Amino acid sequence: GSYLFKADIPGMSKQDVKVSLAGDMLTIQGERKRESEETKPHFHRVERSYGTFSRSFSLPEDADPASIHAHCENGELTISIARKAGAASSETVAVPVD
Numbered sequence: 001g002s003y004l005f006k007a008d009i010p011g012m013s014k015q016d017v018k019v020s021l022a023g024d025m026l027t028i029q030g031e032r033k034r035e036s037e038e039t040k041p042h043f044h045r046v047e048r049s050y051g052t053f054s055r056s057f058s059l060p061e062d063a064d065p066a067s068i069h070a071h072c073e074n075g076e077l078t079i080s081i082a083r084k085a086g087a088a089s090s091e092t093v094a095v096p097v098d
Contacts, residue, residue, distance in 0.1 A: 014072040019095040
């Protein structure tokens with residue numbers, strides 16, 4: 001079996017999201033960039049909203065950090081991690097998001 005983490009990140013692409021693993025702590029970070037534009041006669045407005053977020057989850061002891069896989073599609077981030085036998089690793093692993 002494997003563990004599954006899902007996060008809704010509407011309007012964000014995989015370039016806006018960073019997933020990392022340090023020891024048994026899985027961290028999802030992201031930056032939201034939104035721009036809306038309104039044009040009327042004699043009036044032009046551009047509105048930008050930015051926001052960063054960070055969420056951390058403690059992985060179960062039998063999660064295998066080497067098997068972690070992150071996938072981002074249609075505003076949903078899915079992270080899967082297989083179960084393993086053995087001790088937890090203390091090194092930090094950068095996780096590519098595809």
